Amino acid sequence: MARAPISTPGNWRQLRHNLLRWFRAHARPLPWRESRDPYAIWLSEVLLQQTQAATVVRYFGRFLRAFPSIAALASAEEQDLLRHWEGLGYYRRARDLLRAARLLVSHHDGRIPDDPEVLSRLPGFGRYTVGAVLSQAFDRRMPIVEANSRRVLSRLFVVSGASRNVEARLWELAEMLLPDGGAGDFNQALMELGALVCTARQPDCGRCPLAKACLARRTGQQESIPPRRGRAIIEKQVEVAVVCRRGQRVLVAQRPRHGRWAGMWEFPHGPMNEHESAVDAGRRTVMELTGCRADIGDPLLDFAHAITRFRIRLICLQARWRGGAFRSEFYQQGKWLLVEDLMTLPFSAPQRRLAATLSINPAAAKRSVAESVNTATSMKSGHPRCR
Ligand code: SF4
Numbered sequence: 001m002a003r004a005p006i007s008t009p010g011n012w013r014q015l016r017h018n019l020l021r022w023f024r025a026h027a028r029p030l031p032w033r034e035s036r037d038p039y040a041i042w043l044s045e046v047l048l049q050q051t052q053a054a055t056v057v058r059y060f061g062r063f064l065r066a067f068p069s070i071a072a073l074a075s076a077e078e079q080d081l082l083r084h085w086e087g088l089g090y091y092r093r094a095r096d097l098l099r100a101a102r103l104l105v106s107h108h109d110g111r112i113p114d115d116p117e118v119l120s121r122l123p124g125f126g127r128y129t130v131g132a133v134l135s136q137a138f139d140r141r142m143p144i145v146e147a148n149s150r151r152v153l154s155r156l157f158v159v160s161g162a163s164r165n166v167e168a169r170l171w172e173l174a175e176m177l178l179p180d181g182g183a184g185d186f187n188q189a190l191m192e193l194g195a196l197v198c199t200a201r202q203p204d205c206g207r208c209p210l211a212k213a214c215l216a217r218r219t220g221q222q223e224s225i226p227p228r229r230g231r232a233i234i235e236k237q238v239e240v241a242v243v244c245r246r247g248q249r250v251l252v253a254q255r256p257r258h259g260r261w262a263g264m265w266e267f268p269h270g271p272m273n274e275h276e277s278a279v280d281a282g283r284r285t286v287m288e289l290t291g292c293r294a295d296i297g298d299p300l301l302d303f304a305h306a307i308t309r310f311r312i313r314l315i316c317l318q319a320r321w322r323g324g325a326f327r328s329e330f331y332q333q334g335k336w337l338l339v340e341d342l343m344t345l346p347f348s349a350p351q352r353r354l355a356a357t358l359s360i361n362p363a364a365a366k367r368s369v370a371e372s373v374n375t376a377t378s379m380k381s382g383h384p385r386c387r
Contacts, residue, residue, distance in 0.1 A: 015213050016179050016186065022209035023189035026196065028053065031060055033188070038112040038137035039070050045132045046097050046124060050090050053195070059088060071110045074101040082264060082346035089349070091261065096124030114138040127171075136184030143174035144187045148194025151226060153177075155198060155216035160226040238313045240281045241269035241354060244294045246321035246336055250358065252345065253290060253331035260307070263332070265345040267354060272315070282317040290334055291327040294319035301357050305350045316354045 027033065030053055032044030043063060047056045066084050067073040073081075078098060085094040100122040104110055112133065113119065119130045131142040145153065145167075153170050154160045179186055197204045205217050216222040244251040244267070252265045268289045272281040282296040297318040304313050326334035337345075342355045 011213060012177065015210060016177065018209040019189045019193065020179075020182070020185060023185065023192055027188070027192050028196075031057060036137060038133060040064060041136045042112060042129075042133045043097070045129050046093050047088065049093060049129075051088055055088070059084075069110065070101050070104050070112070073098065074105040074110070078263065079346055083344070086346050086352060087349045091264070093124060095262075099123040100125065112137065114140065116140070116142065132187065135187050139181065139184060141175075141178050141180065141183045143171060143178055143183075144191070145170050145174050146191065148192075148198075149174065149187070149190040150194075151200065152190055152194045152198045152210070154226050155203070155222055156210060156214050158215040158219065158221065158225060232309045234309055234311055236311050236313070238272045238315065239269055240272050240278055240285055241267045241314055241316045241351065242282045242286050242294065242296070242319050243267050243300060243316065243354065243358065244286055244290075244292060244319040244321050249336035249338055250342075251286075251290065251292065251321070251326070251334060251336055252342065253326075253328065253334040256330065256332060261348045263346075264351075265335075265347050266351040267316070268331075269314070269351070278315045278317060281315075282319060286319065287324075289328055289330050290324075292324040293322040295322050301354055303350075303353070312350075314350055314354075316357075 030044075032040055035041065044056065044060060047059055047063070063084055067076055067081075076098065078095065081094050081098055082091060085091060088094075103122055104112065108118070114134065114137075116130050116134060119125045119133065120127070125133075128144050128146050131140075131144040134140040135142045135144065150170055153173050157173055159166055159169050159173065174190070177186070177190075193208070193210070197208050198210075201223075203222050205211050205214070205222055208214065208217075211217055214222070216225050251268065253268055254265050255261050255263060257263060268286050270281075270285040270289060272278060276284075278299065279296045283294060286292050286294040297320065299315055300318050301316040302313070304311060306312070328334065339355075339358045342359065347355055
């Protein structure tokens, strides 16, 4: 078995030095790295959870302009916040952000306190977020372990597995590695190395500043640590969404307070049953979810999207309202809106794609629904069955 080449204090110093030197030379110029503002750092850390840095870059500046301070964020309407979060997914992060901002305003003068005990009691502040914010904003010597740094540490020290002991050991190692000053930069460097060099597949050990110290490399295990998880079982689903028109307006509804896309808006949508045509599914969905009767027209859009392990084909149909007032045991409320007002409400990414189609050419879409309803009503099951 290989001896740990990083067991002496001199080697630890060298390892830190090499990593930080590499970071200064190769770090991506990400906008949140230019700021020491605790709020901006906190915001970036929340945005980066479950989301790639390239995506977060598009949101970060926009979000800061809309909510430039903790006080501004705390006074935001949840719907407005969700609208700005649209497309990022994991919307619970946005709600926790809002709740934490309100607590910071009411108990801490709208500031992030330099106190891990206090922070860890706020919504959305797990061990990682507390360490990331305090080490970067206040130079607290606090470690972080997330996907990228976990992979680097696992390989560097050949520590892997899913047990609590392994997790505890990784946190311990992350803390031991930290320098006495500049913990924030060191944490960033470790994550950056995992993102750019010590990647999940084919780590680029030849470019790695830790190569000499790395146990996995010395023992040829860099590709097998951490072990690959089995492939997630993918489930396929077919759903319909219905753009129901009544004069100039379309029907949208607000999802329940809990569950997927909680509180966001959508065109009534639901699963298509086996042996059911898209037209029948659309008609049933509108009736069951909103109490309205609708004449279903042609498909407007048909595309696939993924949510966790689900691969969903969404068939978007046009329809014309025929009768019935909105009432629903599922949705919180419904609204008949002009197409141009759809931008004011938060929609999930697939539903926004549908809304955007209407916005691009609302007149054509309206004409098309009138024509297609006439055609579709003469067909019993005019669209292919989808499984
Ligand atoms: S030497 Fe290879 S496996 Fe080890 S930390 Fe560097 S990139 Fe990762």
